Structures are given as structure tokens and as C-alpha cells.
Amino acid sequence: DAKTTQPPSMDCAEGRAANLPCNHSTISGNEYVYWYRQIHSQGPQYIIHGLKNNETNEMASLIITEDRKSSTLILPHATLRDTAVYYCIVGTGTASKLTFGTGTRLQVTL
Amino acid sequence: DAGVTQSPTHLIKTRGQHVTLRCSPISGHKSVSWYQQVLGQGPQFIFQYYEKEERGRGNFPDRFSARQFPNYSSELNVNALLLGDSALYLCASSFGQGVDNEQFFGPGTRLTVL
Numbered sequence: 001d002a003k004t005t006q007p008p009s010m011d012c013a014e015g016r017a018a019n020l021p022c023n024h025s026t027i028s029g030n031e032y033v034y035w036y037r038q039i040h041s042q043g044p045q046y047i048i049h050g051l052k053n054n055e056t057n058e059m060a061s062l063i064i065t066e067d068r069k070s071s072t073l074i075l076p077h078a079t080l081r082d083t084a085v086y087y088c089i090v091g092t093g094t095a096s097k098l099t100f101g102t103g104t105r106l107q108v109t110l
Numbered sequence: 111d112a113g114v115t116q117s118p119t120h121l122i123k124t125r126g127q128h129v130t131l132r133c134s135p136i137s138g139h140k141s142v143s144w145y146q147q148v149l150g151q152g153p154q155f156i157f158q159y160y161e162k163e164e165r166g167r168g169n170f171p172d173r174f175s176a177r178q179f180p181n182y183s184s185e186l187n188v189n190a191l192l193l194g195d196s197a198l199y200l201c202a203s204s205f206g207q208g209v210d211n212e213q214f215f216g217p218g219t220r221l222t223v224l
Contacts, residue, residue, distance in 0.1 A: 041217075042215075043114070043202070043215030043216050043218055044153060044200070045215070046213060049210075087152055092209075096143045096165075096207050097155050097158050097166040099152075100152025100153045
């Protein structure tokens with residue numbers, strides 16, 4: 001599976017959009033991009049996933065570049081409860097065998 | 111409806127001992143995956159079981175084993191514990207195993223090996 005590169009930490013003001021980048025330059029054609037987050041002391045929580053089209057759900061939007069070498073997770077109106085470690089994962093075939101990197105620690109502040 | 115449950119929540123063992131961790135998936139979910147999360151790192155995939163058969167194994171030694179029961183609950187066993195096995199062990203369940211099957215994680219079992 002392709003590896004991903006994320007900034008180790010980011011800050012965002014409450015109410016503003018949080019844009020979390022992810023590079024996956026070695027992604028192959030059949031690999032999906034998954035985003036999970038982990039709030040302190042809890043298990044990871046699924047956010048969104050996509051193959052090549054942009055995706056949106058009630059939690060976030062996922063923007064994948066046309067060459068699929070990078071993506072951005074957008075939390076449109078960040079709240080304090082969005083403070084967490086966000087993981088970008090690339091994988092094939094099944095959503096049940098994911099290997100997480102070290103993620104981005106997002107701190108939402110007042 | 112209850113989420114994924116794991117037991118015990120915390121466990122302390124000594125080197126060389128054996129440990130069994132348990133996971134109950136969400137009702138109706140047939141896939142269970144196990145992950146190891148060392149402090150400061152992201153979760154690492156250990157095993158996936160679907161319909162009681164092993165469907166995937168991560169890069170872990172043979173000291174790690176698992177099984178899934180007819181009711182889809184699962185056990186993770188680790189033999190000959192090492193200090194490096196100290197970690198949060200996470201269980202995740204999903205209805206199926208395709209790319210669109212969202213995984214739901216349990217709260218984890220914190221294992222400390224002394």
C-alpha cells in the first residue's frame with residue numbers, strides 16, 4: 001500500500017474551516033484514500049473515503065487532486081470537539097486492513 | 111445499539127506470559143480486525159477475520175494469533191510477551207469487508223508488559 005505524508009500538527013480557530021493536507025504521491029490506480037480521526041483515549045472514528053472524485057458527508061469534504069497524488073480533508077466549521085489526530089490512509093481492496101501513519105494533530109482553539 | 115466492546119480495559123502482565131484479549135462486534139457485523147497502537151504512533155493492522163476465517167495478517171510475529179467465533183466475537187492471543195508488546199490493542203468491526211464498509215472501533219485494551 002502507498003505511504004502518506006501529513007504535517008505533524010496544525011491549529012485552527014473555532015468556527016473556521018480546517019484544511020488538512022495529505023500527500024500520497026505513490027498511490028496506485030486502485031487505491032482508495034481514507035480519513036479517520038482519533039480523539040484522545042478513544043478508538044479511531046471513520047470520517048470519509050474516496051477514490052478519485054471529491055466526496056462530502058455530514059462530517060467533512062474530501063478533495064482529491066486530479067493526479068490523485070494528494071488530497072485535502074476539509075472540516076467546514078471546526079469546533080473544539082474536532083481537536084484530534086487525523087489520519088490519512090491509502091489502501092486497496094478492503095477497508096478492514098488499514099495501516100495508519102502518525103497523522104496530523106489538529107488543535108482547535110477559541 | 112451497543113458499539114464495539116472490548117475486554118479487559120486494562121491489563122498488566124510480565125515478560126514471557128500469555129494474554130487473551132476479547133472483542134464483541136456491533137450486532138450484525140461479520141468482519142473483525144485487530145490493531146496495535148504503540149504510544150505516539152498510529153494503529154498498525156494485525157489481523158482481519160471475516161465469516162470466521164482469517165482474511166488478512168499484518169507484519170506481526172507468530173506469537174500473535176486470533177480467532178473468530180460463530181457469534182462473530184473474536185479473541186486476540188499473544189504468547190511469550192515482550193516489553194515491546196505494551197500498547198493499546200484496538201478491535202474494529204464492519205458489516206462486510208469491501209472498500210465501502212465503514213470500520214467501527216472499540217475503546218481498546220491497554221496492555222502493559224513489565
